Amino acid sequence: MITHIVLFKLKDGSPESIARTAGVLKAMEGKIEELKHLEVGTDILHSERSYDIALITKFESMQALEAYQVHPEHKKVIEHMQEARETSVSVDFES
Template sequence: MVKHIILWTLKDELSAEEKDQVKKGIKEGLEGLAGKIPGMVDIKVNINGLASSNADLMLDSTFESEEALKGYAVHPEHVAVADGKVRPYTKIRSCLDFEV
């Protein structure tokens, strides 16, 4: 199994209300990929970080293998969510992929 963890920080120019809407859209879009990506075991997006956090939201996903993770990266449905709901609104992306 492979874990794929992403932390995002949203762009500064977004208002608090806009950030809430963006986070909800990212969560809905990414979690909506469940069952659609070959080799994806689980996908969750946390949008309710504590005030002590220095990131705005987190993707926690699990794949059967590194090959499945590579397939997810280029899967058209994932690319559509990333291009439409994530990349336009994020300024920092940190990623950690590891075997479990």
């Protein structure tokens, strides 16, 4: 398995904006065959080093992750995130 984790800090850190963006991420569930696990969490500590949202996804292979990256449903999410995010960081690893 490949685990893909992305942390997002949003331009608008209001609870409404965070909830809206978390909903956009969660909306991928069941729409992308290669996506075997999807988890979205919002920060509860709100410390200086916190990010607003965590996306945790799992794929059976690197090829599946690559297919996800270009899937039309994921591209919709990318469009939203390009507008909403201030910054993001990611890590991908074998699990």
